[in-house]
Amino acid sequence: MARNVLVLAEVRGGALRPVSFECIAAGRAVAEGGSVTAALIGASADFASALVEHGADRVVVVKGEHLANYTPEAWVGALHNVALEVKPDVVFLGHTGLGRDLAPRFAQRNAAGMVSDAVDVKVADGNLVFTRPIYAGKAFATQVIKQGMAVATIRPNNVAALAAEAGRAGEVTEVAAPAADLRTVIREVVRKSTGGVDLASAKIVVSGGRGVKSADGFKPLYELAEVLGAGVGASRAAADAGYCDYALQVGQTGKTVTPDLYIACGISGAIQHLAGMSASKVIVAVNKDPEAPIFKVADYGIVGDLFEVVPLLTAEFKALLGR
Amino acid sequence: MEILVLLKQTFDTEAKITVKDGHVVDDDVTLVINPYDEYAVEEALKLREAQGGAVTVVSVGTDRVEEALRRALAMGADEAVLVEAPAGADELTVAHALAEWASAKQWDIVLAGNVSVDSGAGQVALRFAEVLGLPHVAAALKLEVGDGKAVVHRDAEGDTEVLEVTLPTLVTAQQGLNEPRYPSVPGIMKAKRKTIARVTPAAPVAAATVVQSVFQAQQNRRNTMIKGSPAEQAQQLVQLLRGEAKVV
Ligand SMILES: Cc1cc2nc3c(=O)[nH]c(=O)nc-3n(C[C@H](O)[C@H](O)[C@H](O)COP(=O)(O)OP(=O)(O)OC[C@H]3O[C@@H](n4cnc5c(N)ncnc54)[C@H](O)[C@@H]3O)c2cc1C
Ligand SMILES: Nc1ncnc2c1ncn2[C@@H]1O[C@H](COP(=O)(O)O)[C@@H](O)[C@H]1O
Numbered sequence: 001m002a003r004n005v006l007v008l009a010e011v012r013g014g015a016l017r018p019v020s021f022e023c024i025a026a027g028r029a030v031a032e033g034g035s036v037t038a039a040l041i042g043a044s045a046d047f048a049s050a051l052v053e054h055g056a057d058r059v060v061v062v063k064g065e066h067l068a069n070y071t072p073e074a075w076v077g078a079l080h081n082v083a084l085e086v087k088p089d090v091v092f093l094g095h096t097g098l099g100r101d102l103a104p105r106f107a108q109r110n111a112a113g114m115v116s117d118a119v120d121v122k123v124a125d126g127n128l129v130f131t132r133p134i135y136a137g138k139a140f141a142t143q144v145i146k147q148g149m150a151v152a153t154i155r156p157n158n159v160a161a162l163a164a165e166a167g168r169a170g171e172v173t174e175v176a177a178p179a180a181d182l183r184t185v186i187r188e189v190v191r192k193s194t195g196g197v198d199l200a201s202a203k204i205v206v207s208g209g210r211g212v213k214s215a216d217g218f219k220p221l222y223e224l225a226e227v228l229g230a231g232v233g234a235s236r237a238a239a240d241a242g243y244c245d246y247a248l249q250v251g252q253t254g255k256t257v258t259p260d261l262y263i264a265c266g267i268s269g270a271i272q273h274l275a276g277m278s279a280s281k282v283i284v285a286v287n288k289d290p291e292a293p294i295f296k297v298a299d300y301g302i303v304g305d306l307f308e309v310v311p312l313l314t315a316e317f318k319a320l321l322g323r
Numbered sequence: 324m325e326i327l328v329l330l331k332q333t334f335d336t337e338a339k340i341t342v343k344d345g346h347v348v349d350d351d352v353t354l355v356i357n358p359y360d361e362y363a364v365e366e367a368l369k370l371r372e373a374q375g376g377a378v379t380v381v382s383v384g385t386d387r388v389e390e391a392l393r394r395a396l397a398m399g400a401d402e403a404v405l406v407e408a409p410a411g412a413d414e415l416t417v418a419h420a421l422a423e424w425a426s427a428k429q430w431d432i433v434l435a436g437n438v439s440v441d442s443g444a445g446q447v448a449l450r451f452a453e454v455l456g457l458p459h460v461a462a463a464l465k466l467e468v469g470d471g472k473a474v475v476h477r478d479a480e481g482d483t484e485v486l487e488v489t490l491p492t493l494v495t496a497q498q499g500l501n502e503p504r505y506p507s508v509p510g511i512m513k514a515k516r517k518t519i520a521r522v523t524p525a526a527p528v529a530a531a532t533v534v535q536s537v538f539q540a541q542q543n544r545r546n547t548m549i550k551g552s553p554a555e556q557a558q559q560l561v562q563l564l565r566g567e568a569k570v571v
Contacts, residue, residue: 070479071486072449072458072459072460072461073458076453096480097462097478097479097480098479100445100461101449101461101462103446104414104445104446104447104450104453105449105450105452105453105459107415107446107450108415108449108450108454111415111528111531112415112531113413113415113531113532114414114415114446114531114532115532116443116446117443129535132443133443133540134347134441134442134443134537135334135340135347135440135441136336136440137540138339138340138539138540139340139342139347139537139538139539140537140538140539140540141534141535141536141537142534142535142536143533143535144532144533144535145531145532146530147531148531181458183488183489183492184458184460184486184487184488185486185487185488186484186485186486187485187486187487188484188485189483189484189485190482190484190485191482192481192482192483200480204571228571245481246478246499247480247481248481249481252336253498254481255480255481260570261564261568261570261571271336271337272336281570282564282568282570283544284560284564295546295548296544296546297542297544298544298546299544299545299546299547299568300547300549300560300563300564300568301546301547301548302548302549302556302560303548304553304556305553308553309553309556312553312554312557312558313557313560313561315557316560316561317561317571320561320571321571
């Protein structure tokens with residue numbers, strides 16, 4: 001059965017987020033002869049070519065000053081206008097701050113079923129079958145959308161993006177913006193994210209916990225991250241203690257990350273922290289307490305002082321990677 | 324102010340999850356108010372204390388949910404309503420069941436949780452807002468209400484957005500919004516005497532999604548502890564990450 005797929009492209013910090021390409025790849029996998037359209041809302045149409053190169057057949061642009069910053073209602077209206085044009089059977093968004101805020105409202109506007117935080121999607125017996133973590137990653141469920149439009153948010157770093165195909169052709173059209181929403185006004189956006197590597201999409205994450213002991217204590221972690229091209233994360237306790245910003249927090253109330261490699265330094269491994277990183281492909285723990293629960297979920301454990309071990313790791317990786 | 328709180332009962336976050344025959348076993352599990360919804364209850368009580376009015380908590384669920392509603396009453400909520408869950412309910416069904424009951428009254432503000440810690444869906448509250456045509460602000464870290472508006476500081480992947488929204492609106496709570504109070508002894512006594520209203524949805528909306536199977540997360544971790552001096556440990560780890568795990 002051919003399915004038309006609509007994907008929301010997300011731009012953050014002046015670049016398309018990798019999860020947008022991953023959503024396109026997921027869309028291609030379930031389209032079965034249907035087309036994949038990317039919606040580009042409130043961002044420059046210049047991003048359209050990258051979306052096409054990564055597998056979109058078509059890009060629909062919605063322009064509008066009031067769409068430059070995300071507000072739920074204006075954006076739901078914009079995505080809805082695109083959907084009226086594209087008539088999708090399936091809609092994929094990244095499971096990001098924006099996607100999580102937008103998708104449920106959009107789904108409800110279409111009385112559609114929705115699966116949140118999918119880590120896999122495939123077609124079986126003509127149905128879309130999604131796999132998703134439940135109970136903060138302690139279990140998984142497979143879920144099917146029975147009828148009507150299917151909406152899902154897809155967790156970053158779980159579906160492989162398609163390799164870019166230079167010069168791939170696709171149609172770029174425009175759809176009218178909805179009226180501005182007068183009920184919600186953005187007064188201010190305080191940017192705290194540390195620039196550089198997007199934590200949710202990072203292939204390697206180096207995280208620090210209360211064991212890092214101070215803001216200065218994060219320095220060796222940043223140095224290791226730099227050599228590895230990694231993002232830097234933290235536990236709630238480290239953010240609570242003021243050693244780093246909450247923007248770095250990984251866990252149930254922070255970001256969910258699924259990197260190839262997660263290096264936990266001075267983190268005990270509380271269940272709420274595990275909720276944000278337990279699906280990482282490989283986990284390394286450095287902790288001076290041999291009884292720390294983090295070792296139970298680690299592939300490789302080092303019992304030791306992070307201030308001793310981390311700089312040694314940095315030196316070893318430097319030598320290995322020639323950086 | 325008429326304040327409504329959408330409250331779900333969930334597993335204690337520390338609970339061990341056991342899957343049997345494709346279902347999560349919930350017999351011996353401690354059930355609690357979803358932690359994010361507890362922040363919503365606390366915020367509702369603070370709003371009422373500052374501005375007057377009443378706090379109503381509503382939950383879609385089974386008989387067992389009375390416990391959670393009773394706890395919200397003991398914290399200080401004025402009224403509690405239990406809407407019987409339609410069979411096979413998903414987030415679409417629950418949002419409609421809540422909205423059907425809530426639409427009979429005018430609410431100044433609706434508070435809810437950002438996400439429930441068991442299903443991790445983060446859908447019901449925002450769907451509810453959409454059904455009733457309310458604006459929403461999700462993941463609130465700070466809430467100020469006055470002059471028919473709310474000013475909300477919200478968590479946007481670590482950045483903070485400050486939004487102004489006209490009432491009525493729905494706001495969902497993120498950790499950091501407040502510290503929920505413990506029920507007092509007089510609060511508990513008072514809550515015992517209250518009746519929890521029971522409602523059955525008149526026109527339940529059929530679920531659009533079905534859970535096919537549930538399985539335990541597999542922890543196929545290597546659990547290799549690396550021995551030696553710190554320098555040897557670092558060297559070995561880097562070799563294993565390259566040679567065995569192939570991630571660098
Ligand atoms: C509703 C709720 C939501 C939550 N959400 C989150 C969340 O999203 N993310 C999160 O992380 N937490 C969250 N928490 C908090 C969580 O329960 C833990 O308190 C927190 O994760 C602990 O952080 P930690 O491991 O850094 O600190 P600790 O538990 O204090 O552990 C510090 C560790 O560092 C080790 N250590 C100390 N010095 C050194 C050294 N020199 N070298 C090596 N090791 C050292 C110690 O042995 C210890 O194991 C939440 C809690 C609640 C109730
Ligand atoms: N059964 C329910 N009854 C009342 N409120 C609910 C129910 N399920 C979810 N909610 C509300 O919606 C929020 C998000 O839930 P969820 O979509 O399950 O992640 C919760 O934090 C609650 O505030």
